[in-house]
Amino acid sequence: MISREAAVGVAPQARVSDDDRDKAVHLLQDGFADGRLSASELERRLELALTAHSHDNLLAVISDLTIDMVHLTPRSGRIRRDGDWRVPRLLRIDSEYGKVRLDLSQALIRHPEVDIELWLTYGSAAIILPAGASANADGARTEWGSVTCKAADHRRPGKLHVHITGELAYGRLTIRNSRT
Incomplete structure (x- = not known):
């Protein structure tokens, strides 16, 4: 597991780009496909990821999933x-x-x-x-x-x-x- 800052390569307060959101969505989908998230948890987290404004917000949604x-x-x-x-x-x-x-x-x-x-x-x-x-x-x-x-x-x-x-x-x- 890598550090929160290294996971995105920017400051936690920095605004999130569409590309960052897309990567978080893929990570969440992988977590669901691997059986680490239920369908309802995936739906809840996808909504949070797609509306995140800062990297802190985005990392809170994916922090428990392994980032390789x-x-x-x-x-x-x-x-x-x-x-x-x-x-x-x-x-x-x-x-x-x-x-x-x-x-x-x-x-x-x-x-x-x-x-x-x-x-x-x-x-x-x-x-x-x-x-x-x-x-x-x-x-x-x-x-x-x-x-x-x-x-x-x-x-x-x-x-x-x-x-x-x-x-x-x-x-x-x-x-x-x-x-x-």
Whole structure:
């Protein structure tokens, strides 16, 4: 379990964005799907999450649910994950000048769906998915770079689905399936 502030990466009093609310809704839905919330509890919490104004309000709704998140914040340099590494439910990477390579093809992935947020000012990113996995990169924006996704963009039953969001202002993002 991570700290409350690390869970969202901002001050608790900060106003909540629609993206923050969406993430809380997904976490609540996962809690219901896992049997940790009843239907009535899910309904009550969804209403609170969708009307939350601050991160404190939002965290009060989801604080008892496990948040499987890793937030990497190197200023520059390379981020490389490959081989047998554990992929969290949410991976957030903030880097001004870094280059990112995430190879999920041999990683330990406990979730059927993974969210990756990339906030790279001048860096580029490559994401390699396991064979048969799908990805949706519609939420990834770039000003001067490009976003290329060679993986299927629709979920396949029993296969990993990765949702990529964020901004690569001057970099490019490439997503493909493993060749092995």
